[in-house]
Amino acid sequence: MVALTRAEAAAKVMVALDYPNAAAAEQLLEQINGIPCYIKVGMQLYYAAGPGFVEKLKSRGFHIFLDLKMHDIPNTVKGGASSIAALGVDMFNVHAAGGKAMMEAAMEGVSLAGSSDNRPTVIAVTQLTSTSQLVMNEEIGIPGTVEDTVIHYARLAKQAGLDGVVASPSEVVAIKAACGSSFQTVTPGIRPAGAALNDQTRIMTPGEALRQGTDFMVIGRPITSAPDPRQALESIIEELVSHE
Numbered sequence: 300m301v302a303l304t305r306a307e308a309a310a311k312v313m314v315a316l317d318y319p320n321a322a323a324a325e326q327l328l329e330q331i332n333g334i335p336c337y338i339k340v341g342m343q344l345y346y347a348a349g350p351g352f353v354e355k356l357k358s359r360g361f362h363i364f365l366d367l368k369m370h371d372i373p374n375t376v377k378g379g380a381s382s383i384a385a386l387g388v389d390m391f392n393v394h395a396a397g398g399k400a401m402m403e404a405a406m407e408g409v410s411l412a413g414s415s416d417n418r419p420t421v422i423a424v425t426q427l428t429s430t431s432q433l434v435m436n437e438e439i440g441i442p443g444t445v446e447d448t449v450i451h452y453a454r455l456a457k458q459a460g461l462d463g464v465v466a467s468p469s470e471v472v473a474i475k476a477a478c479g480s481s482f483q484t485v486t487p488g489i490r491p492a493g494a495a496l497n498d499q500t501r502i503m504t505p506g507e508a509l510r511q512g513t514d515f516m517v518i519g520r521p522i523t524s525a526p527d528p529r530q531a532l533e534s535i536i537e538e539l540v541s542h543e
């Protein structure tokens with residue numbers, strides 16, 4: 300495996316700003332100031348702080364993944380995607396379970412918002428990393444293995460013209476084999492050794508996820524709930540730099 304520089308390792312980490320308001324998010328951003336990682340804004344912060352906060356982060360030079368996981372009828376997702384693309388975010392997502400027509404509508408919405416040269420990366424959520432094999436089969440009612448479902452959704456997303464998927468790091472090798480190495484994988488469910496699992500079930504350490512070939516790893520609580528978030532992020536970056 301080719302060794303990563305510190306900047307390359309940092310650029311693979313998407314810090315999940317799961318906070319109730321802009322002030323709390325700003326506090327974390329202050330603590331990790333100068334580390335060139337990606338920032339993920341999800342539902343909690345977006346619904347509280349709104350599109351203006353996202354635009355503000357963009358104007359300050361952050362790379363933003365807007366994680367709103369749209370899942371609705373195609374026409375509504377087309378409109379939502381168009382509004383999100385107009386915000387200038389670097390990446391956003393939809394649920395693959397919405398189907399191919401819905402994902403194609405998301406891509407149409409993106410093209411309505413502007414030039415294809417600087418459009419956001421559009422990815423699809425496959426199976427949430429909190430979902431276990433048992434829950435997928437017995438509660439949600441999808442038969443077969445989680446990996447088969449993830450691959451089915453990844454293929455559908457690719458056919459619809461999307462750029463990649465959200466999945467567990469343990470599914471990255473199979474996704475790349477099915478959809479090609481340039482099809483992007485964005486993987487939450489990252490837990491440094493010894494960290495609390497919280498509600499995640501399909502997890503890997505940062506080093507293991509890197510070895511699987513993940514493009515980006517989404518990490519929230521192991522950083523944001525740490526006594527020293529900057530130190531927690533630095534030690535994840537160090538794990539990626541030194542991983543063989």
Ligand SMILES: O=c1ccn([C@@H]2O[C@H](COP(=O)(O)O)[C@@H](O)[C@H]2O)c(=O)[nH]1
Nearest residue numbers: 315341426427428487488517518519520
């Ligand atoms: O399948 C998914 C899709 C999205 N997420 C999001 O990633 C972060 C993970 O946070 P942790 O605190 O590291 O568990 C969070 O914002 C989720 O909404 C996911 O976990 N799994």
